[in-house]
Amino acid sequence: MATIADVARIAGVSRSTVSYALSGKRSISDETRRRIEEAISALGFTPNAGARALKTSQTMVLGLLLQFHQDEFAPAMLEYMLPIADEARENGYDILMVTDANAPQALDRITRSGMVDGVVLLDVTHDDPRLPVLRGARQPGALVGLPASTEGLEVLDLDFGEAARQLVDHLYGLGHREIILISPPKHVFERGGAYSWRFRDAAMERAAKYGIQVFPYFGESRQPAIAVSVNAFLDARPNATAMIVHNDASIAALPAILNSRGVRVPDDLSVVSLYSKNFGRAFSLPYTAVETAPDRLGQQAVQLLVRRIMDPAGAGTPVTRFIAPELTDRGSTK
Amino acid sequence: MATIADVARIAGVSRSTVSYALSGKRSISDETRRRIEEAISALGFTPNAGARALKTSQTMVLGLLLQFHQDEFAPAMLEYMLPIADEARENGYDILMVTDANAPQALDRITRSGMVDGVVLLDVTHDDPRLPVLRGARQPGALVGLPASTEGLEVLDLDFGEAARQLVDHLYGLGHREIILISPPKHVFERGGAYSWRFRDAAMERAAKYGIQVFPYFGESRQPAIAVSVNAFLDARPNATAMIVHNDASIAALPAILNSRGVRVPDDLSVVSLYSKNFGRAFSLPYTAVETAPDRLGQQAVQLLVRRIMDPAGAGTPVTRFIAPELTDRGSTK
DNA sequence: CTGAAAGCGCTTACAG
DNA sequence: CTGAAAGCGCTTACAG
Numbered sequence: 210m211a212t213i214a215d216v217a218r219i220a221g222v223s224r225s226t227v228s229y230a231l232s233g234k235r236s237i238s239d240e241t242r243r244r245i246e247e248a249i250s251a252l253g254f255t256p257n258a259g260a261r262a263l264k265t266s267q268t269m270v271l272g273l274l275l276q277f278h279q280d281e282f283a284p285a286m287l288e289y290m291l292p293i294a295d296e297a298r299e300n301g302y303d304i305l306m307v308t309d310a311n312a313p314q315a316l317d318r319i320t321r322s323g324m325v326d327g328v329v330l331l332d333v334t335h336d337d338p339r340l341p342v343l344r345g346a347r348q349p350g351a352l353v354g355l356p357a358s359t360e361g362l363e364v365l366d367l368d369f370g371e372a373a374r375q376l377v378d379h380l381y382g383l384g385h386r387e388i389i390l391i392s393p394p395k396h397v398f399e400r401g402g403a404y405s406w407r408f409r410d411a412a413m414e415r416a417a418k419y420g421i422q423v424f425p426y427f428g429e430s431r432q433p434a435i436a437v438s439v440n441a442f443l444d445a446r447p448n449a450t451a452m453i454v455h456n457d458a459s460i461a462a463l464p465a466i467l468n469s470r471g472v473r474v475p476d477d478l479s480v481v482s483l484y485s486k487n488f489g490r491a492f493s494l495p496y497t498a499v500e501t502a503p504d505r506l507g508q509q510a511v512q513l514l515v516r517r518i519m520d521p522a523g524a525g526t527p528v529t530r531f532i533a534p535e536l537t538d539r540g541s542t543k
Numbered sequence: 544m545a546t547i548a549d550v551a552r553i554a555g556v557s558r559s560t561v562s563y564a565l566s567g568k569r570s571i572s573d574e575t576r577r578r579i580e581e582a583i584s585a586l587g588f589t590p591n592a593g594a595r596a597l598k599t600s601q602t603m604v605l606g607l608l609l610q611f612h613q614d615e616f617a618p619a620m621l622e623y624m625l626p627i628a629d630e631a632r633e634n635g636y637d638i639l640m641v642t643d644a645n646a647p648q649a650l651d652r653i654t655r656s657g658m659v660d661g662v663v664l665l666d667v668t669h670d671d672p673r674l675p676v677l678r679g680a681r682q683p684g685a686l687v688g689l690p691a692s693t694e695g696l697e698v699l700d701l702d703f704g705e706a707a708r709q710l711v712d713h714l715y716g717l718g719h720r721e722i723i724l725i726s727p728p729k730h731v732f733e734r735g736g737a738y739s740w741r742f743r744d745a746a747m748e749r750a751a752k753y754g755i756q757v758f759p760y761f762g763e764s765r766q767p768a769i770a771v772s773v774n775a776f777l778d779a780r781p782n783a784t785a786m787i788v789h790n791d792a793s794i795a796a797l798p799a800i801l802n803s804r805g806v807r808v809p810d811d812l813s814v815v816s817l818y819s820k821n822f823g824r825a826f827s828l829p830y831t832a833v834e835t836a837p838d839r840l841g842q843q844a845v846q847l848l849v850r851r852i853m854d855p856a857g858a859g860t861p862v863t864r865f866i867a868p869e870l871t872d873r874g875s876t877k
Numbered sequence: 878c879t880g881a882a883a884g885c886g887c888t889t890a891c892a893g
Numbered sequence: 894c895t896g897a898a899a900g901c902g903c904t905t906a907c908a909g
Binding site for chain 2: 210253254255256257258259260261262263268270273277282283284286287290291294295298303304305306307308309317318319321322323324347431432435436458461462464465468469487490491492493
């Protein structure tokens with residue numbers, strides 16, 4: 210591979226001049242610049258990333274830490290990843306994708322070895338074991354998902370409390386007084402997926418305020434358990450006129466379940482949910498829903514992270530930001 | 544961050560001895576090794592990746608190039624990515640995920656800059672614009688998907704021809720003589736997704752051999768076009784007793800479409816398809832299908848690539864390997 | 878079994 | 894506007 214020395218030789222200048230031509234950090238005469246550019250394209254020169262990283266302590270790579278839990282419904286993950294990768298590239302960064310089962314160790318490894326300038330943690334839990342490692346790392350991080358303590362961290366998440374209130378308000382406004390709520394699976398609560406109880410608790414609180422009934426159930430994440438459980442909830446609450454589904458796997462399966470049960474939406478049952486535009490499209494879902502906006506979350510996570518990388522001292526303190534939910538009415542309620 | 548010099552100082556040895564202790568490339572006395580290990584864990588030392596890469600010309604990172612096409616159905620992509628990441632890690636490699644719209648340029652950049660030791664190209668097309676770049680790169684690559692010329696390349700793909708024959712044979716054996724085939728969308732053919740015509744052409748050929756009729760149609764990738772098109776195919780071929788669906792988006796939507804049409808499977812229509820176990824589970828698909836085995840494809844791609852990285856000269860010539868399809872009978876035919 | 882030294886390919890103060 | 898030189902943190906022949 211061509212090195213900066215090759216370029217310098219061919220252009221008849223010193224290596225430092227080539228370097229400055231590349232970085233633009235000092236002025237270069239037009240003639241010199243021309244010769245350097247010519248040599249660069251003649252040789253197809255691209256600076257060696259390792260050498261650059263060694264010298265500058267910057268890799269222009271961001272780590273992206275994904276969690277994959279057993280027995281979980283994965284299709285939505287890609288929706289976070291792609292906007293993150295796109296936003297990173299727009300800011301000049303590449304993405305190192307880390308999927309190790311032992312996430313804390315992997316995070317320790319990529320930060321200590323200086324492979325990344327910062328990290329994005331996806332699917333952060335209440336008591337996330339990656340956070341102690343992140344706090345000890347020299348690189349900053351941005352989280353998607355709300356941990357118990359956000360101290361010193363850039364945190365982004367959907368406002369699940371507000372999402373729950375919007376949905377309950379929507380149904381209450383239409384006159385519904387008995388509502389089934391299908392939450393994420395029990396193991397998501399147990400694992401510390403705070404969005405699960407943030408949504409449920411806000412929904413319950415809102416219902417109490419209005420004096421209406423919301424019946425919460427843990428949903429399932431796999432067939433055939435999903436169908437069995439949804440049918441059981443409906444059987445248990447024959448007077449319920451509406452259903453709130455906060456569970457990806459269950460909402461994806463719902464059209465088939467209701468169909469085979471002969472339940473028409475919204476005539477027999479009003480249904481609202483929580484999912485992204487793309488998710489709804491992939492599963493042809495016809496339900497009124499709050500949009501989870503993974504693209505906005507991912508993009509903003511990268512933006513916060515990049516800002517923090519550029520300015521580690523931090524003009525401002527780290528940000529915890531809740532994205533405002535937006536309801537898309539698809540006519541699945543009445 | 545701690546450097547190898549810090550470790551050497553604390554352990555009271557030279558830097559080279561620390562390095563050799565790390566690599567195991569020469570024997571070290573027990574006492575020395577103990578002191579070095581102590582110093583390493585006391586300091587939390589991890590070798591700097593950039594320095595190591597600069598010296599060894601190895602980054603222990605693999606590039607993973609993804610294509611995301613407009614108007615496409617993405618949920619299956621993650622199924623390739625995760626096994627690739629897992630297999631890479633098992634071999635000591637991290638994954639640089641590259642999603643740039645301008646893939647040839649991105650590939651050029653990550654190879655020339657020496658960011659990766661090799662690359663995996665996903666979703667390779669007949670005339671893939673990334674291949675000229677890959678052929679000019681100093682790092683080897685492995686492809687998933689069949690290009691026009693496999694010369695000098697490690698190539699992996701499902702045997703779509705054999706998959707088509709298996710499915711046609713299955714239906715023929717049950718007595719079906721008029722079969723609807725829903726292929727990938729037209730733009731997949733036009734873009735050069737060879738799996739689209741490899742499957743279709745093999746199905747047609749097999750049908751001709753048996754003297755039965757297979758009616759091929761381009762499927763759609765988005766709702767509501769999917770439902771409209773599938774209904775149109777069924778209307779156009781009222782005598783068809785079976786359907787082969789080689790189209791992710793259409794098969795995902797099929798249960799709802801057939802349901803609303805009042806078509807029972809397999810009583811009114813036999814249905815076979817082509818999808819992975821996970822995909823089928825995510826969409827609760829009840830159809831007999833050939834498994835696409837993205838996990839095996841991804842794993843083997845990484846294995847071939849790593850072998851090639853270790854032994855660039857190559858004991859053997861590059862491999863083009865077609866994974867044998869396996870039919871899973873879910874009782875959707877009769 | 879161990880150490881001193883060169884060098885990988887860059888960037889950037891220092892000097893002119 | 895440009896160049897010579899140091900140094901980032903490793904690895905590995907060379908030497909003992």
